[in-house]
Amino acid sequence: MVLSELAARLNCAEYKNWVKAGHCLLLLRGCLQGFVGREVLAFHRSLLAAAPGLGPLATCRSGSRGSPRARQFQPQCQVCAEWKREILKHHTSKNGDVHWGNCRPVRWPVDAWEVAKAFMPRGLADKTGPEECDAVALLSLINSCDHFEVDRKKVTEVIKCRNEIMHSSEMKVSSVWLRDFQIKIQNFLNEFKNIPEIVAVYSRIEQLLTSDWAVYMPEEDQPDGCDYETGVYLSEHQVNEIEMELLKEKLQELYLQAKGQEVLPEEILNQLEVVKEFLRNNEDLRNGLTEDMQKLDSLQQQPQKLDSKEARAQTPEGKA
Numbered sequence: 001m002v003l004s005e006l007a008a009r010l011n012c013a014e015y016k017n018w019v020k021a022g023h024c025l026l027l028l029r030g031c032l033q034g035f036v037g038r039e040v041l042a043f044h045r046s047l048l049a050a051a052p053g054l055g056p057l058a059t060c061r062s063g064s065r066g067s068p069r070a071r072q073f074q075p076q077c078q079v080c081a082e083w084k085r086e087i088l089k090h091h092t093s094k095n096g097d098v099h100w101g102n103c104r105p106v107r108w109p110v111d112a113w114e115v116a117k118a119f120m121p122r123g124l125a126d127k128t129g130p131e132e133c134d135a136v137a138l139l140s141l142i143n144s145c146d147h148f149e150v151d152r153k154k155v156t157e158v159i160k161c162r163n164e165i166m167h168s169s170e171m172k173v174s175s176v177w178l179r180d181f182q183i184k185i186q187n188f189l190n191e192f193k194n195i196p197e198i199v200a201v202y203s204r205i206e207q208l209l210t211s212d213w214a215v216y217m218p219e220e221d222q223p224d225g226c227d228y229e230t231g232v233y234l235s236e237h238q239v240n241e242i243e244m245e246l247l248k249e250k251l252q253e254l255y256l257q258a259k260g261q262e263v264l265p266e267e268i269l270n271q272l273e274v275v276k277e278f279l280r281n282n283e284d285l286r287n288g289l290t291e292d293m294q295k296l297d298s299l300q301q302q303p304q305k306l307d308s309k310e311a312r313a314q315t316p317e318g319k320a
């Protein structure tokens with residue numbers, strides 16, 4: 001790793017803020033995974049208790065017919081139709097904005113996580129558990145499923161911040177923004193006072209956001225009282241890992257936006273150009289993101305498909 005590149009990046013206060021905010025999202029994800037996993041099992045059990053006919057003995061009779069796609073799902077058998085009804089009963093989205101394409105309905109009677117994915121954002125079909133999900137996936141589940149008893153405004157505030165982090169084309173946020181994020185994230189964490197692992201992350205996030213976040217470089221003397229456990233001091237390797245994870249999530253978000261034609265192709269191109277320029281100057285990050293960039297580039301190389309009136313006339317996710 002080229003230390004001077006990292007040092008130069010962190011000299012920019014607003015970029016450092018962006019990475020700090022991303023670190024908060026990773027801490028948030030870490031403390032939510034176990035809790036969400038347990039609650040999803042409890043939710044599935046409660047559904048089966050209320051409707052025993054939906055349990056492991058229920059067999060989907062649709063075979064490969066009528067698989068869900070994006071927001072579309074036309075059940076082809078009685079079991080799937082009943083499951084769809086149950087899921088919608090517990091979904092807080094009033095406009096039916098459900099990403100059925102995440103789910104394999106044939107697994108609903110036996111796999112709680114396949115049910116959970118109906119309450120999550122697009123693009124999660126291949127995720128088999130909370131440990132594979134990012135913060136926004138878990139937050140969206142908590143927000144969209146009425147099994148979770150929380151003040152939903154506090155959840156959506158954090159989701160909004162997360163989207164601002166990921167959509168920041170310059171990969172920078174101001175210190176004022178970061179302070180506001182801290183308040184919103186702590187309002188959210190306060191909703192879980194009886195979950196010890198979530199309470200524990202509260203002080204870590206507070207320390208992280210209020211500290212100068214000194215990065216320990218191996219050639220320097222170790223600062224006095226440096227405590228790695230608090231997460232205030234990080235090694236350059238740890239910072240690099242956080243940056244990499246954050247950039248990967250940003251690129252994946254860009255990929256899903258482009259694929260779903262959620263934003264104009266020009267906007268995607270502009271954002272991609274900024275990232276490319278950034279990576280040109282930062283070889284240490286560039287090497288780890290080659291695959292992600294290629295995936296995006298290959299999508300960009302089909303402009304006629306993305307631009308065609310036909311494609312736009314169809315469903316937002318592409319082919320019907």
Ligand SMILES: [Zn+2]
Nearest residue numbers: 060061077080
């Ligand atoms: Zn079925």
